[in-house]
Amino acid sequence: EIVLTQSPGTLSLSPGERATLSCRASQSVDSYLAWYQQKPGQAPRLLIYDASNRATGIPARFSGSGSGTDFTLTISSLEPEDFAVYYCQQCTNWPLTFGGGTKVEIK
């Protein structure tokens, strides 16, 4: 099973600041890595797929990078609605796995 380790566990930032979230895989997943955003009481929303492709309707301030085992989700300038929990997921090896999540909270 591929283990995804997300860091940090919690990121405390102010609106307008840049957020950098990390996801590290225990073995290579090539570029088959997705990122999701989840707000309290809501279902997850796909942000990024194939490591760097924004999903439909996702603002340009969200970007993804990386390949192999190291991936990054960057939010260039945090908007109030971006404070949430973010999960990465590897999309190619069974069982599919998610990271433990990074909570982005208002400082």
Add this chain to the structure above:
Amino acid sequence: EVQLLESGGDLVQAGGSLRLSCAASEFIFSNYAMAWVRQAPGKGLEWVSGITFSGGTTYYTDSVKGRFTISKDSSKNTLHLQMNSLRAEDTALYYCARGPPAGSSDWHFDYWGRGTLVTVSS
């Protein structure tokens, strides 16, 4: 707009059974793989099971193998999860999610339902 609507969640005793359903609309259901993902209270996301677009291949996480069965009824645009021998650790919100289209093996999930709550009492 793609819609996924789960149902069937309930309070059940350990050892009992439940059948979850997910009604899909506004896309060609038979062309897409589907999956169930769960989230225990206050915890992260856990993939549970997946099924290919044709229904011909199914996948399960180890903890549910032999107890859960996923199926896809393309005539009714409905995904099911039959859950037997339920345990307290199966307590979670169960989401239905759309997987890759036919011909793709890239299992990211672009649409999700709102979930149905399964509570297993011990």
